[in-house]
Every structure is written in C-alpha cells, then in structure tokens.
Amino acid sequence: MLQDLIQTETIFIQNSDHLIFEPDSDCKKLLIVFAYINQQLGTRSHSSFLRNVDCKKLFLNPGLNEWYQTGVPGVASSYSGLLAFLQNVKSSFADHEILCLGHSMGGFPALGVGVSIGADRILASAPEYILNTPDSLSIRHLKDTQIECGDLTDVLSGNSKSSITILVGKRNAFDMNVAHRLSEFPQTDVFELETGHNTFPYLKDVGRLGATLEAFVEGRDIRSIVAGV
Numbered sequence: 001m002l003q004d005l006i007q008t009e010t011i012f013i014q015n016s017d018h019l020i021f022e023p024d025s026d027c028k029k030l031l032i033v034f035a036y037i038n039q040q041l042g043t044r045s046h047s048s049f050l051r052n053v054d055c056k057k058l059f060l061n062p063g064l065n066e067w068y069q070t071g072v073p074g075v076a077s078s079y080s081g082l083l084a085f086l087q088n089v090k091s092s093f094a095d096h097e098i099l100c101l102g103h104s105m106g107g108f109p110a111l112g113v114g115v116s117i118g119a120d121r122i123l124a125s126a127p128e129y130i131l132n133t134p135d136s137l138s139i140r141h142l143k144d145t146q147i148e149c150g151d152l153t154d155v156l157s158g159n160s161k162s163s164i165t166i167l168v169g170k171r172n173a174f175d176m177n178v179a180h181r182l183s184e185f186p187q188t189d190v191f192e193l194e195t196g197h198n199t200f201p202y203l204k205d206v207g208r209l210g211a212t213l214e215a216f217v218e219g220r221d222i223r224s225i226v227a228g229v
Contacts, residue, residue, distance in 0.1 A: 013058070013089070018073045020044055022057040029055035029097045031217055032086065032119075034106035036200070038065050045106065046200070049210040053217050056096070058089065060109075065141045067131055068109040069148050079149045083113050090117045099217060102127065103200040104137065112152045115159045123216045125167040125199045126175050129156060129182060135174045137197075156185040164188040165222065167212075169195040169202065191226050203229070 013021045031053075035045040044050075044059040060082075063073045068082060076082040090098050098119045102110030107127025114122040131138040131150040156164075168179035170192050183190045195202035203209035208225055215222045 014074065016074045018061045018063055019075055020059040022059075025054055025056050027054045027056070028095055029099060029217060030089070030093045031055050031057045031099045031101060032089075032110075032114075033057060033059045034068070034100070034102035034109045034113075035059070035061040036103040036106040038063055045103070046101070046209075046213065049204070049213050050217075052210075053214050055099070055217055056093075062105075065105060066145045067105050067128075067138050067142060068113075069142070069145055069150075079109075079112075082109070083116055086113055087117050090119075097121070097219075099123075101213070101216070104197065108138075108152070111164065112149060112155055115152075115155050115162045115164075118161045120162065121216065121219065122162050122164045123167070123213075124164065126169065126172070126197050127166065127182075128178060129153070156182070156188075159186045159188075162187060165216065166190045167193060167199045167203075167226070169193050169197055169199050171196040191222065193226060193229055 015021055033045050039061050060072050062068050064070055069079050071077045071082045076085050100110040100114035100119045100122045103125035107124035110122050110124045111127055111129055128136055128138055129152040131147060132142055164187055166179050166182050168175050168190060175197055179190045182188055193199055193202060200209060203212055206229055208229055211225050212222050215225055
C-alpha cells in the first residue's frame, strides 16, 4: 500500500501522478527511475520488470517530453530544482546505495543528476548527454524549450564516484556515436546490443530486461546477460 506522504529526516516525499515512491523494502538501496517519455499519469516506467527487485524505488515522470529541463510537476519546475530535490533525497537516505536508471530521454537525467548527486551506480540506455545536436531525438522536442542544462560534458568529466553503464543499439548510428564519446568519460562502460534505439524494449522482447535490471540493482556485472544479444 503506497503512502501518500513519506517523511524522512530532511524531506517530505509526496506521491502524485508524476512521482511515486515505493518505500516498502528493508534493503539499503534506493533506485531512482526517470521515465523515458511523458506517460499516462500514475504510470511507473519499467515497473513490471522491477517488481521483484528488492529495493526502495522512486519513479519520476516529467509530464512533458522536454528532457527534464522543466523538472517534474509537483516536485520542481526546472532541471536545477529537480537536482536540488534529489540531492535532498540522497541526503535523507545517506546510509543507502543510490542508483539511477533511465532509457532514452530518461538517460539524460540519470547521467546528469546521478553523477551530480554522487549516485553509486547509473544505468543509461540509449542516452544523449548533449541536447539539441543534429539528428538527435531531443532536437525534435526542444525547439521551443528553454534549455537550462543541455551539456553534461563537465559533469561527466568530473565523475569520481558513480559507476556508469551505457546500453546502446548497434543499428542506430547517432546513438553509437554518442556511446563512443561516453565511453571516454571516467568509470563508464558501454555494452552494444543488436538493435536500434529501442534497447530496453529489445531486451524485453528477448527475455533479458528483467535479469539486466536485477543485476544492475544488485551490483552484479551485466556483461554475461547482454553479451551477444
């Protein structure tokens, strides 16, 4: 049963259509899941594949396909506001491992916010880290959006704590180019899949998504799970 209002030592977390917190786990891990697209209200990204994964879960839906530049309704109205909120969340769970997960649009905040708050592990699937570049998905959606944080180069270059895993489809030239550049940042591993941009749906179709997410949360190497897939 979800609680409507969860109070920690330093922050209130209010459940809404755009934020759902599932605290019912004794495991000292908190997984922050960034939605990959503006979804039906109350929807949790990848929840069916995370149902049996033992950890606390915080699901975020930005309400608009604006790469979290306008925050999350009811939480923050900007990227920096969302970052501040999640920094407070991390402080409230100082004795927990903090994990960040995001596919496509959700990969941008998983990387940027994750590294900025010092997340222990990050899994980003087919992400961008510089917005509005030619042939990107973001440029199709952000023409009329004010970009507050559109380039994570400095954030990722200074990463000293977060272990980053990138999943990318070999059949998408843009994503492959981004992943190649991401591989040059500290503590970043890239795994290539035999698909295009739809890396998470592809893993779902071949029966590997649940195992991949479970291994990520548990801190196990996903190499053997996605190798040759």
